[in-house]
Amino acid sequence: MTSPIEKLREYGYELPSPKPPVASYVPVARTGNLVYVSGQISSNDFGVVQGRLGDTMNVVQGGNAAELAALNILAQIVHIGRIRLEDIRRIVKLTVLVASTPDFTEQHLVANGASNLFVGVLGDKGKHARAAFGVVSLPLGAAVEIDAVVEVEH
Numbered sequence: 001m002t003s004p005i006e007k008l009r010e011y012g013y014e015l016p017s018p019k020p021p022v023a024s025y026v027p028v029a030r031t032g033n034l035v036y037v038s039g040q041i042s043s044n045d046f047g048v049v050q051g052r053l054g055d056t057m058n059v060v061q062g063g064n065a066a067e068l069a070a071l072n073i074l075a076q077i078v079h080i081g082r083i084r085l086e087d088i089r090r091i092v093k094l095t096v097l098v099a100s101t102p103d104f105t106e107q108h109l110v111a112n113g114a115s116n117l118f119v120g121v122l123g124d125k126g127k128h129a130r131a132a133f134g135v136v137s138l139p140l141g142a143a144v145e146i147d148a149v150v151e152v153e154h
Contacts, residue, residue, distance in 0.1 A: 004085035007121045013071055018079040019043060022139060028081040033089070035081050035150040039097070040072035041142035050141040053134075054104030057143055062098060063113030065143040069096075070114035073148045074121070081152075089151040091118050091128040097145045100134040107132040114146055 008015060019040070021027055029036045042049040042065035049065045051057035057065070077083050096111035098104075111132040118126030138145045 004088075004121050008071075008074075011067075011117065011120065015078055016045065016071065016075045018075045019072060027076045030081060030152075033151050033154065034092070035077060035083065035152055037073050037076050037081075037148040037150065039095075039139075039145040039147040040069045040076060041139060042066065042068045042144040043072065043140075043142065044068050048140045048142050049144075051143040052099045052101060052104075053106070053110060053143065054101035059106050059109050062110035062143060063116075066096060066098075066110050066113030066146065067117045069142075069144045069146040070117045073114075073146060077150060077152075083152050085122070087153040088122060088125055089153060090125050091122065091148060092151050093149040094118075094128055094130045095147050096130065096132040097135050097138060098132060099136070099138045099141075099143050102134075104134055107134050110144065111146075114144075 025038050027038050049068060053062045098107040098110045
């Protein structure tokens, strides 16, 4: 059986170091079996993936940005939450914020970048409820920000 880390590698990723908070909040809060992951932006080792959908980015680029935000969620769960990916019972809910122009209406397609990564890495445990919104801007000029509610083993 392929582990979630091995599946991440099939996507071409290694689990990154978690990004520190840029304001007054904690990146991960746990109560019982639920883990709340604060909004993670589209960023990697090269910096923040910036842009606005419908202006400087297309849906494919936005989906790639959402995938990076999802990867950062997994990094927070593992490194800050001290939870193995194998101990995730389910990704329960995502809220996906997409920096976009007022006439851009495909936020749901951008959000698929994150959803597809979670299902690809975690299988059925990665299936989740989701909301996707267009917003005028995001912290640090990010193209995408995602927060998550995750159920884990004890």
